[in-house]
Amino acid sequence: MSQTDTSPQQLSLATRLLGLIAGGILTLLSVIFGFVQDQPVQSIILYALATMALFFWAWKFILPHFLVEREHTEDTHGPGPFRRIWIDYRPSLIGLALIVLAFFILAASIDGFLNGWNVLSLIILLAIIVATRTIGPLFETNRSAFIGIMVLIGLFSVGAMNIEGFSSGWNIKSMLLFASFLGLASVGQTLVALLGGLDLSIPFVIGAANVGLLYLISLGVPPWLAFCIVLVIGALLGVVNGLLSYRLQGQALIVTLGTGFAISGGVQIITSIGTAYGGNVFGTVPGWLSNLAAMNGKTFGIPVPAAIFIWALTALILVVGLRVTVYGRYLYALGVNRISAKRVMISELKYWVMAYTVSGFFSALTGALLLGWSGGGFIGVGEQYLFLTLAAVVVGGTSLLGGHGGYGFTVIGVLVLQVLSSFLVGIGLDYEWQQFIYGLLILPMVALYARSPHIRTQI
Amino acid sequence: MKIAEIKDPVAVETETVETPRSTAGRSDPSMIVPITLFYVLMIFAVIRSPSLVSASGIGSAVIVATPLILATYALMASVISGRGTVDLSIGPLIGFINVTLVQLVTAGYFTNPFAFFGLAFLLGAAYQLIFALIVVYVRVQPIIVSLSGFLALSGINLVILPRPGGMAPEWMATWGLGTTVFSPVLWLLVIATLAWVLFTRTAFYTHLRLMGSDERAAYTSGVPIAIVRIGAHIISGLFAALAAITFTALISSGDPSQGTTYTLIAVTALVLGGASLAGGRASVFGCALGALNLYLITFVLATFNFGAVQSFVTDLAYGTILVISLLLTLVLPLIQRYARNFSPLLYFVALGVVVLGVVLHATYDYGTVSAAYVVPPFPGPLDAVSTMRGMFETGALDPQTDALRAAARPLIWGVVILVVLAGLARVAVTEGRTRDVGPLVFLVIGLIVLVTAYSISQPNGFSFGTGSDAPHEERNP
Structure with a gap:
């Protein structure tokens, strides 16, 4: 399937004519839609030209790859080209037909659904699905990243x-801010998943750090010191998690859940002692902490909260670190095959505990930043991260069985989830519908790249 | 399938140790932890609040604990099937069946019990069928399917019923009262348990366990793994439907937000019950015990009045007990090495006798104390000194109790002798083949039973009934 060494060959005359006609129709469509939507003429022309140019470029440079493929297969005396396409892509084609059908049903049942933007959205959606199915397999290794990016763009x-103000600077900033919270919370989950474990204590540590930090501040501890203490305690909790779950790796899920319960309960008991309000902590969040994470925060004069930069820096360090450093490579080695990693003297215990430590540290950091964002302590602030961190890791394409993936993938997963969530909010869906659609979308996204082979091929 | 390969070291080691010696097939040390925990909690619960052992106490315990137990059964069916299938969506599924039925009943579509049960089973089985088809044919990891099922179902639950409300059908109104032990909920529980026990006798169950332990081996030996997996999930769905029905009976309405709680409780109960999340190993007895343990933890903690921090203490205790009992499973291979003839049933009975003694003691004193000394139904706020001593505080005995004790003495001794005889017989059977510490364990258990029974049978106890503030250390002669 590798296409690296085949140069794009000359297209035949019929193909070129076909492309010309198709491009023309597409351009015409975009012009018509533009006028229907009362767009300014300049932008219609601009978009029409851009559409045409893109289409021709794609036709000229992407199509030959598939033509080469087809010529190879036509040498054998098999079924005809259309028959072959049908056989190769049968599930996808049925899926496409179903989507189009669903669209028509929606259009027939809801008044005003059949407007230009929705048709265009459908076309974009179909194009993305077709592109992922056809171009996706060309990427041997990073298919999930490609699919993630396509979904993100789409x-x-x-x-x-479709949504007013969706691409405004403010909205993008808020999406990035929430993505950075989720992204920082998913750091640990990614590393642990690379080793084949799971860390469900993340949301509890986030909540505990959130409440604990405010509690320490309200006790009169200098805020910077309190911040550091919370981070250190988070890391220590991670160490405890790692040590406890090391011998129980098959049940890491449940061990971390147990420690999470204990941590959250314990912290709340500590903060409740001597106060009349069970579980509620009152205090003032220092200005610099709000500045770190609040929407109107500034970083060295730039009107972007520093949390986004912290996330970007973390992502950069992690992506590069996992790729080039010995630590990173050993982590993958352990995740792929524990026994052979042991044979080359890689300490499993060390890396296991290290992954959980990082997880605890970043959970505490997320909790502290969330305190700066919200301005009040709340133990349940991390609750949604219980499944969101897992979803981000899975959607990004890191295998929960260990050894495949990386933090770069998780970044894509986080962004996809965040944009999806903003999109669902934007079209006016409530929280419960959002969650429903989240659940329904994770499955096909994962099914696109993470299908395990049939059992008969594993023997 | 790495999850299946890298089983927890315990499971691997138990298997290697177990295989050559599984002549009796009853030696299952994974049951030690749940049984012990169960009785320890039971003793605490009875001493802290003797009203647990009354018709209404047991009745309400049954009502509250049955949904937990059934949810654990439902989870167990799919966990056994291997591939790391921990069905996180089991809680939302229960909630889904609950809110759907309650909404339909409230809207007046049907009230017929048969329709009610039928629809519940249909919903549960249909969801799990889809789940299984996705796992088998799309071949996505089950944990991911269950994750998306969790999100989707908890979302749709809130859509169907935005806030707790609605009402259960009228014929169900009396189910959740919990005034008698023999409520319909108890019968449901018994039937479900029997159904599971019968299920374990089938060849299908053997295939299921084989598939859970080693899917490749099952496939190569001709087990139709697709059908077995689908079957396991449908069974799980049926149990989830039962759990949903008893949950509806418990709250007499619909509640869309219980999903997360039930998932976490079911997973925890399963692990406490000695099941392996990697698949292939789980027992109905252990699961029921695990769920009961969780209920008892909550119950015991509720008897201490922690005020505002009550729920936090419950969380802390949940987590700590969960982690500790998991760590204890690491010691199991050691125990198994020394106690090869361990029989869970005998252990259960032996400890049961001990607890029965404690129960009798606690409840008799409670019922017949003189009017001057009134035992509060629930102890007051937590106080360090009274917590240490108050556990074993009892009122003075009156002649009636003495007479009762004297009457009960032959019975108790009879039970003790029976148990000791059974233990000795077991020892005698196995002694011929192995020379081990096994007999010693029985001897120790027998001694404990004897001493406890003796202390109960004493007219005044050692110090149980003489003073109101005697420290319990004085029990040792």
């Missing part, structure tokens, strides 16, 4: 077209 463009 969601964003559909959102920008």
Whole structure:
């Protein structure tokens, strides 16, 4: 399937004519839609030209790859080209037909559904699905990243077209801010998943750090010191998690859940002693902490909260670190095959505990930043991260069985989830519908790249 | 399938140790932890609040604990099937069946019990069928399917019923009262348990366990793994439907937000009950005990009045007990090495006798104390000194109790002798083949039973009934 060494060959005359006609129709469509939507003429022309140019470019440079493929297969005396396409892509084609059908049913049942933007959104959606199915397999290794990026682009463009203010600077900033909270919380989950474990204590540590930090501040501890103490305690909790779950790796899920319960309960008991309000802590969040994470925060004069930069820096360090450093490579080695990693003297205990330590540290950091964002302590602030961190890791394409993936993938997963969530909010869906659609979308996204082979091929 | 390969070291080691010696097939040390925990909690619960052992106490315990137990059964069916299938969506599924039925009943579509049960089973089985089809044919990891099922179902639950409300059908109104022990909920529980026990006798169950332990081996030996997996999930769905029905009976309405709680409780109970999340190993007895343990933890903690921090203490205790009992499973191979003839049933009975003694003691004193000394139904706020001593505080005995004790003495001794005889017989059977510490364990258990029974049978006890503030250390002669 590798296409690296085949140069794009000359297209035949019929193909070129076909492309010309298709491009013309597409351009015409975009012009018509533009006028229907009362767009300014300049932008119609601009978009029409851009559409045409993109289409021709794609036709000229992407199509030959598939033509080469087809010529190879036509040498054998098999079924005809259309028959072959049908056989190769049968599930996808049925899926496409179903989507189009669903669209028509929706259009027939809801008044005003059949407007230009929705048709355009459908076309973009279909194009993305077709592109992922056809181009996706060409990427041998990073298919999930490709699919994630395609979904991201699709969601964003559909959102920008359909929702007022979706692509405004403010909205993008808020999306990035929430993505950075989720991204920082998912750091640990990614590392642990690379080793084949799971860490469900993340949301509890987030909540505990959130409440604990405010408690320490309200006790009169200098805020910077309290911040450091919370981070250190978070890391220590991670160490405890790692040590406890090391011998129980098959049940890491449940061990971390147990420690999470204990941590959250314990912290709340500590903060409740001597106060009349069970579980509620009152105090003032220092200005610099709000500045770190609040929407109107500034970083060295730039009107972007520092949490985003912290996340970007963390992502950069982690992506590079996992790729080039010995630590990173050993982590993958352990995740792929524990026994052979042991044979080359890689200490499993060390890396296992280290992954959980990082997880605890970043959970505490997220909790502290969330305190700066919200300005009040709340133990349940991390609750949604219980499944969101897992979802981000899975959607990004890191295997929960260990050894495959990386933090770069998780970044894509986080962004996809965040844009999806903003999109769903934007089209006016309530929280419960959002969650429903989240659940329904994770499955097909994962099914696109993370299908395990049939059992008969594993023997 | 790495999850299946890298089983927890315990499971691997138990298997290697167990295989050559599984002549009796009853030696299952994984049951030690749940049984012990169960009785320890039971003793605490009875001493802290003797009203647990009354018709209404047991009745309400049954009502509250049955949904937990059934949810654990439902989870167990899919966990056994291996591939790391921990069905996180089991809680939301229960909630889904609950809110759907309650909404339909409230809207007046049907009230017929048969329709009610039928629809519940249909919903549960249909969801799990879809789940299984996705796992088998799309071949996505089960944990991911269950994750998306969790999100989707908890979302749709809130859509169906935005806030707790609605009402259960009229014929169900009396189910959740918990005034008698023999409520319909108890019968449901008994039937479900019997159904599971019968299920374990089938070849299908053997196939299921084989598939859970080693899917490749099952496939190569001709087990139709697709059908077995689908079957396991449908069974799980049926039990989830039962759990949903008893949950509806418990709250007499619909509640869309219980999903997360039930998932976490079911997973915890399963692990406390000695099941392996990697698949292939789980027992109905252990699961029921695990769920009961969780209920008892909550119950015991509720008898201490922690005021505002009550729920936090419950969380802390949940987490700590969960982690500790998991760590204890690491010691199991050691125990198994020394106690090869361990029989869970005998252990259960032996400890049961001990607890029965404690129960009798606590409840008799409670019922017949003189009017001057009134035992509060629930102890007051937590106080360090009274917590240490108050556990074993009892009122003075009156002649009636003495007479009762004298009457009960032959019975108790009879039970003790029976148990000791059974233990000795077991020892005698196995002694011929192995020379081990096994007999010693029985001897120790027998001694404990004897001493406890003796202390109960004493007219005045050692110090149980003489003073109101005698420290319990004085029990040792």
